[in-house]
Amino acid sequence: MLRLIFVCFTLLALTRTDGLVQDFCIADLTGPETPSGYTCKPSANATVSDFVYTGLRTPGPKIEIIKAAVSPAFTAQFPGLNGQGVSLLRLDLDPAGVIPLHxxxxxxxxxxxxxxxxxxxxxxxxxxxxxxxLHKGDITVIPRGVLHFQINGGGSTAVAFASFSSENPGLQITDFALFANSLPSEIVEKVTFLDDAQVKKLKAALGGSG
Structure with missing residues (x-):
């Protein structure tokens, strides 16, 4: 039995990759983004500023069509997140603000x-x-990949912070996917059961064509 345990530990030791593990990988944003993230800038060049981001202190630019400001802290804004599997986003919703299905x-x-x-x-x-x-101090979890939304539910500005289990969670907004591109109106009408006038109206509002 002792011999078997020794063999198992020996095999584990031979297959470990501790030598490849790094404490951090500050994103080199001058290079390409790959499915596994950005390449790392030399760790010797890292500074404390690589691990601090102040961009969420105030709201970002308001998006008029949704009456809200969306301020991300993803790798592109905060290179220190690269490879860490976490990120954050600030939402500022006017009284009529909405984050549409996405x-x-x-x-x-x-x-x-x-x-x-x-x-x-x-x-x-x-x-x-x-x-x-949700009121101040409340939290909710939204499972990965499902359609979801946020709406201001009161008469004053609402602020929320969303954390993600990835430094680059990705985003697809349903309305923009359907009406903000060049997908022909005839196809959109078939897959949404909307009539031609409605599709053309939504394409005009969201910048689509076809």
Whole structure:
């Protein structure tokens, strides 16, 4: 038995890759982004500023069509996140603000409300709907890849912070995927059951063509 244990530990030692493990990998944003992230800048050149990001202190630019500001802290904004599997995003929603149906293919989301009221919901792949009204201090989890949304649920500005289980969670907004590109209107009408006038109206509003 002792001999078997010794053999097992020997095999584990031979197959370990500790020599390849690094404490961090500050993204070199001048290079290409790959499925496994960015390449690392030399660790000897790292400074404390690589591990601090102050861009979420204030709201980002407002997107008028949704009456909200979305301020991400992903790898592109915060290179120190590269390879760490976490990221953050700030939402500032005007009283009429809405984050329309969208998905994050690469990450689960944890939403924390810090001001106002936010109605948050998601739709499972079984078409089961989960909607909650969140107040300051409340959190909700949104599973990876499912359609979800946020709406201001009160009469004043709402602020929330979303954390993700990836440094680059990805984003696809359903409305923009359907109406903000050159997909022919005839096809959009067939796959959405909308009439031609509705499709043309939405394409005009979101910048699509065809």
């Amino acid at each position: 998905t994050h293919p690469g990450a689960a989301e944890l939403l924390l409300v810090t001001k106002g009221v936010v109605v948050s919901g998601f739709i499972s792949t079984a078409n089961q709907v989960f909607v909650a009204t």
